[in-house]
Amino acid sequence: MTDQAPLTPDEAAGATPEARIRVLAEEVLAETDLFLVDLSVRGWKGSQVVEVFADREAEPGTGVDLDLLADVSRRLGFLIETEEIITDKYRLDVSSPGLDRPLTDARQFRRHVGREVALRLASGETVEGELMDATPASVTIQPMETTGTKSKKQRVASGDPVQVAHADIADARIQLPW
Template sequence: MARLDVPTQVHDAVAPIVHDAGLFLEDLEYLGSGPTTTIRVTVDLPEDVSGPVGLETISSVSRDLSTALDSVSVLHSQYTLEVSSPGTSRPLTQPRHFRRNVGRLISVKTVNGERFTERLVEVTDDAVLFDTRRHVALADIRRAKVEVELGRVELVDDNDFQDVAGADSGRFDDSED
């Protein structure tokens, strides 16, 4: 049996941990060698789950990945492990990227040079649909990215908030003593 190369062994150690955490392995980079080795792992939620990957999830996966990578015998020296999620600056290049961003405002440049920014409402395997009923084939999109909407207030259900025990006991009374 041929000896697996280092990047393959790193992938084989990383992939099951990411999967077991309920995440998608978006990218894995193995850079350098010796004491300057950096292993960059980019994880994302599955395409049918909305929202960002939480920091606690990233932290937990980082610990598990570090433990697993420490047991990879071909990593003889120290390495730097970087675990992150793609973030909003990631270009949308695959159908799963678009699916993860349904409901978000997307800036698009098509292969014919047309530019527009509209809200993404639906994604198929080969096309996207925007809230203006504009239908664009994925093959016709040169660049697409999420536009961050800092001022947008999402509809929030009161059940989304957690009451802190005793929080009401410290309220100030507007009446005078």
């Protein structure tokens, strides 16, 4: 898992449009309970797409408020235009990462406690199971296995819980039940 150090405003002034927008997004999000998960600028001049994925540290089972995302989008769009970072037509998409995107920030794990995850470790090993706990330093996974017949499959605990440091996680994804 990677943590990118934000650019200072002076560094951003000579940086790429993506880096400059990242600085603005961090500033806008700092005024909310959201944090930046990922940002990309793709496409060509006149038809660029700016994608911003924001999440929040929250209790398990809670999500990101759509009204808050809309407000972030309005404020960020205003700043992009005011700073003249993109002067042609562009589309700004601000959303939460969704369950199909990898968990890339340690702060994302807490609200997914109770869900099944698959971790690929830096060592190449894979750990799959229920996310039991998440701290700033590590996660605890209860390994699971599938039992039963084809029509009545069940996931049951298998073995002792495994604690994994965030620094050892190369990729983490929510396992969708279907």
